Amino acid sequence: MSQEKQSRVIAIIEDDIDIQDLLSAFLKPKGYTLVFFSSAEAALLELEENQKCDVIITDLQLPKMNGIEFIQKFNSMEKQVPIIVMTVTKSADVAIQAVKQGAYDFIVKPIHFPQLLLSIERALQLKTLKEDFQFLRSIIKKKDPSEGIIGRSQNFLNAISIAKKVAKSTANILVTGESGTGKELIAKLLHTESYRSKGPFVAINCSAIPENLLESELFGFAKGSFTGAVDKKIGLFEEAENGTIFLDEIGDLSLPMQAKILRVLQEKKIKRIGENQARMINARVVSATHKNLAEEISAGRFREDLFFRLNVIPIKIPPLRDRKEDIVPMAEYFLTRFALVNDSPVRAFSKDALEYLLDQKWKGNVRELENAIERAVVLTESTVIQVEDLYTEELRAVMANDKTATFDKNDFHIPFEHTLLPLHDVVQKYIEYAVMKNEGAKDKTAKELQIDRKTLYRKINPTENILIGFFPHWPRSTASSNSGMIRRRRSREMP
Ligand SMILES: Nc1ncnc2c1ncn2[C@@H]1O[C@H](COP(=O)(O)OP(=O)(O)OP(=O)(O)O)[C@@H](O)[C@H]1O
Ligand SMILES: [Mg+2]
Structure with a gap:
């Protein structure tokens, strides 16, 4: 977590010009940036407002304000910069006094430079450690109930505010949203913000488990209820007693399984496989799907009655775009x-x-x-x-392997040729370059080129095959080969 030594700034407070020169001659070649002050007052003023530094070296005997007073005043600013004190006095009392006031180290004049260097390096290490510590502490401090849930957009904040409001109710909640939008994160928030937060949060991905296993996972089974059932097993509905059961990807359930879940929700009871006895359950059901359940219902793949049961309170998480x-x-x-x-x-x-x-x-x-x-x-x-x-692996691979590509991300050259290029070709070439430089971002490119998006589309049309090689999402209308297009472009570049 340390920075390079070159970027480190040392503020030196010393009224003796000869010592300033000596320090400069020794420390500058080591790569430090030095800032000199001939009085403690001047140093305080600058260091408080304008000048950043990583270490301070100060003389103790200064014209008006002395080194000890400087240490007191500087440390009250809580800047966390280590201070090394220099003095001609060998007295231990002065050293103790300086350290008591918060000096990091003490050097006796005439300066022993290797010792000073060692002291500076150790002071810098200390500063880095302190910075890392503060950084870690700031992260820990940020933690709150919705810890790790980041978002400031209005539509995401709306979803969070609904979640927090309904968390304390007993209603079933259906969280919808595209894959990766944070449905499980919201489900966990619903649990931690509910009165059941001390109970278990049990999650199951309904699409990841084969149908026959899913049933025994959810409801459990009695000993000997089927071959291999050597012992009884408690199902997840029971495991989630007094807590929350999160049924992820509920839209992928088969119709027979939907019927079974519906019965559980209606009766608030389950039967382990192979048992006749119904057991009361007390688990809050939160479900989620990336599918559009209204469409699934019209296509006959999802039961409308189950949908209404699950969807007592809907929470929709918007896609990141x-x-x-x-x-x-x-x-x-x-x-x-x-x-x-x-x-x-x-x-x-x-x-x-x-x-x-x-x-x-x-x-x-x-x-x-x-x-x-x-x-x-x-x-x-x-x-x-x-x-x-x-860049994604895909983009890296294309860039690394496509030897025919002449795209240079940082540079744009119009080649000198014996005959001048038609202006249209130069414009075309520049547009290709601009789009590629922006990794295919059309809005940004149009804005930077100060043309509207439609014009950009029209202009890039002849070049789209080059772009497809780098950006698979680019619109494709003709099927000519990518490398052929790049070669043509290249041959034009060769004088
Ligand atoms: N608002 C957010 N703040 C911080 N991290 C988030 C946020 N939303 C999602 N994530 C993180 O993104 C990842 C995907 O989130 P999650 O698993 O909750 O999505 P999902 O909608 O359930 O996805 P899938 O449909 O694929 O199951 C997780 O690692 C999650 O911690
Ligand atoms: Mg999920």
Whole structure:
């Protein structure tokens, strides 16, 4: 989590010009940036308002305000910068006094430079540790009941506010939304905000389990009820007693299974397989689906009566593309989380990276965004995530393998040729470049080129096959080969 030494700033408070020169001659070649002050008053003024620094070295004997007073005043600003004190006095009392006031270390003049360097390096380590500690503490402090649920868009906040309101009721709740929008997260929130929060939260993905197993998972079975039933098994409805059962992907249930669930909801009783005795259950049912259940009902695949039972209170989570305001805070949250988990020094996104995130379609919603950030945190070699770190494996592979592609992301050259190029070709080439530079983001490209979106579409039409190679979602109307198009472009570039 440490920064490079080159970027570290040392503020030096020393009224003796010769010592300033000596310190400068020794410390500058080590890569530190030095800022000198000849009085404690001047240093206080600048360090409070304008000048950032990582370590302070101060003389104790200064013209007006002395070093001890400086330490007291500076530390009251709570800037957390270590202070190293220099003095000609060898007296232990002075050293103790300085350290008591909050100095980090003490150096006696004439300065022993290797000792000073060691002290600076250790002070910097301490500062880094303190910063990391504060960073971790700020994350822990942020935790609240909806901990880890990030969003500031109005339509997402509406969904959260409904969830919080209805959490305390006994009504069944159906959470809908595309895959990866956070349905399970909301289901957990409904549980933690309910009176049942001390009880269990039991989740089952109805589409992931074969039909015959699903039944025994949900209802349990009696010993010997079928071959292999060597012992009784308690079903999930019973396990969720006094808590919440989350039936995920309820839209994928078969019709016979729907009938069984409907009976449970109506009677609030279950029967373990192989038993006649009905058992009362007390579990709150929250279900979720990415499917449009109204459509499923009209197609005869979902029972309308079950739908009404489950959907007493509906909560719809909008897809990420309809709540773009959530992208940046979520990305920052994931960055922080994955940086912590991976003990990575990554702390921020570049401006381009943030723009890239905002331009994506996020068909896989929050899950896709989360995965993209995790991959970037692991892959990046910088403390700031760059746009390239966010490219998908697919895009990387295309860029790495497509040797015929002449796209240079950072540069645009119009080649010098013996004969001049027709202006139309130059314009066309520049548009291709602009679209590719923006990773296919049409709105952004149109805005930057100051043309409207329709004009951009019209202009890129002849080049769309090049773009498909990089951006699979690009509209495709002709079937000519991608590489052929790129080759043609290239041959034109060769003088
Ligand atoms: N608002 C949010 N804040 C923080 N993380 C979120 C948010 N929404 C979703 N996530 C994260 O995104 C991932 C997907 O969320 P979740 O599993 O709840 O989605 P889902 O709608 O149930 O998806 P699926 O339909 O695929 O089951 C999870 O890791 C979840 O923690
Ligand atoms: Mg889910």
